[in-house]
Amino acid sequence: MVTIYDIAAKANVSAMTVSRVINNTGKISEKTRVKVKRVMEEMNYVPNQTARSLVLQQTKLLFLLITDIMNPFYTTLSRGAEDAAKKNGYRLLFGNSDESIEKEADYITTILTARVDGVLVAPAGDPSLPHLETLRKHNVPFVLLDREVPGIECDIVLGDSKEGARQLVSHLVAAGHRHIAMVNGSPSVSSARLRLQGYQEGLKLSDLRYNADYLFETSFGPVNDLTDMEQWFRQLNPRPTAIVAGNNVLAVETLRMLRGRGIRVPDDLSLVCFDDLGPYSEAEPFLTVAAQQAYQFGYMGMQMLVERIQEKETARLPWKKIVLPAELIIRRSVQQLNE
Known part of the structure; x- marks a missing residue:
């Protein structure tokens, strides 16, 4: 060697x-x-990254911790983060918490052990606060994505969850729907709370009453057992003519539940959701969605993180908060009731 x-x-x-x-x-x-570099090339020398990191006090490693790698939103977000990291000379490690606070805690330990230079994190929810405080205690810069955590101030990239949900409801109302239900994520997740607020606001602006029975709350991740959702849907009276899903994963799970009951979308019931289904949605366009700028979430979040790492003076500047608007994309999943 x-x-x-x-x-x-x-x-x-x-x-x-x-x-x-x-x-x-x-x-x-x-x-x-020039002479030293020429000799290094001639001898095929590969620098020892561990030793180099001790000299520079940097590993040139960053960590991206997301909640669901199977969700097309996070898949595209990860691509944006990786592209920005590579552009800035960093390598990127990945972790997937599966919406689990316990699994997230294990990853925080891994992050500290790996001595990464910074972390881009989509927190599992409000209970993530101690994990973020641990990162700050150990002087590990981090930027939040998609979700806020009460009690911590930091750089963050968010989507306009409230406005996106309001647009979905307004679209349904314009199509003649008056009985609109919602399948949403846990209230311990900030984006779920904002999407519920947007849903409620959309109803109010259309002079429709909010009915708490029309709300089903679960995890934003895959639903292994649809029994609870089926029981919730079965007891609704009158049965809704449309459902707003809090994210794309819940839209797919809702679709599964409806198909299991022989209910067709949009013939028997309309379905819309927050987040698109990824690059393959254009191959078979179906769901009407409030699409987020997933790639920009990752790319811009990573740029903010690199700035915090490289420019020591930025630690004295105000925290940055970027809110990216969602785009309403109308497809075939809504039936027109007012024609």
């Missing part, structure tokens, strides 16, 4: 000079720098 001492001997310089060339530190003439 080639070492810096081998490079130094062949280039006729000190090992310290080779180290400075590798880490781009200290004052070295351009002629010497």
Whole structure:
């Protein structure tokens, strides 16, 4: 294995000079720098990243912790984050909490052990606060994505959940629907709370009464057992003519539940959701959605994180909050009742 001492001997310089060339530190003439790099290439030298990180106090590693890697929103978000990390010279590690506070806690331990330079995190929910406080205690910069956590101030990239949900309800009302239910995520998740508020606001603006019986709350992740959702739907009276799903995963689970009962969308019941179904939705356009800018979530969040890491002075500046609007995309999942 080639070492810096081998490079130094062949280039006729000190090992310290080779180290400075590798880490781009200290004052070295351009002629010497070029000579050392040429020798490194000739000898196929690969720098020891662990040793280099000790010198620079940086690992050039970042961590992306999301809640559901199977969700097309987070898949596209991850691509944006990875592209921005690579552009800035960082490598990216991934973690998937599955909406679990316990699993998220394990990843926080991994993050601290790996000594990454920063973390981009979509928190599992409000109970994530101690995990974020742990990162701050250990001086690990982080940026939140998609969800706020009460009690912590930090940089964050959010979608306009309230307005997006309101648009979905308004679209249904314009199509003649008056009995509109909602299948939503847990109230311990900020985006679920905002989407519920948008749903309620959309009803109010259309002079429709909010009926708490028309709300079913569960996890934003996959629903392994549809029994509770089926029981909720079965007792609704009158039966809704449309359902707003809080995200794309819940839209698919709702569709499964309806098909299991022989209910067709949109012939028998209309269905809309927050978040699109990813790049394959255009191949078979079906669901009307409030689509978020998933790629921009990841890309912009990563840019903010890199800025916090690289510019020490930014720690004294106000925290940044970016809110990205959702786009209403109308497809075939809503039946026109007022024609």
